[in-house]
Amino acid sequence: MRETRLRWFGHVKSRSADEPVRSCEMIDLRHCRRGRGRLKTSWNEIIRSDLVFLGLTKDVAQDRSLWLSRIKMVDHR
Numbered sequence: 001m002r003e004t005r006l007r008w009f010g011h012v013k014s015r016s017a018d019e020p021v022r023s024c025e026m027i028d029l030r031h032c033r034r035g036r037g038r039l040k041t042s043w044n045e046i047i048r049s050d051l052v053f054l055g056l057t058k059d060v061a062q063d064r065s066l067w068l069s070r071i072k073m074v075d076h077r
Contacts, residue, residue, distance in 0.1 A: 002050050006071040009047050013061040 015021050024043075034040070051057065054070065061067050 010061040
C-alpha cells in the first residue's frame with residue numbers, strides 16, 4: 001500500500017501546479033464538520049509519515065527514476 005500511495009504522490013507532484021490533478025492539494029476542509037470519535041487521518045498526513053519512514057523528501061519526486069527506485073518495496077511472498 002505504501003508503494004502505491006507514494007507512486008500516486010509522485011505522479012501528482014510531477015504535474016504542473018495548474019493541472020486538475022493538483023487541485024486536491026488546495027481543498028480546504030477546515031469548515032467541514034466531523035463526527036464523533038477519532039479524527040480520520042488525511043492523505044497529506046499519511047504521505048508525510050510514509051516519507052519519514054523511508055527517509056525521503058517531497059523534492060525527490062521531481063526525479064522520476066530516482067523516486068521510483070527509492071519507493072520500491074521488496075516483494076516478500
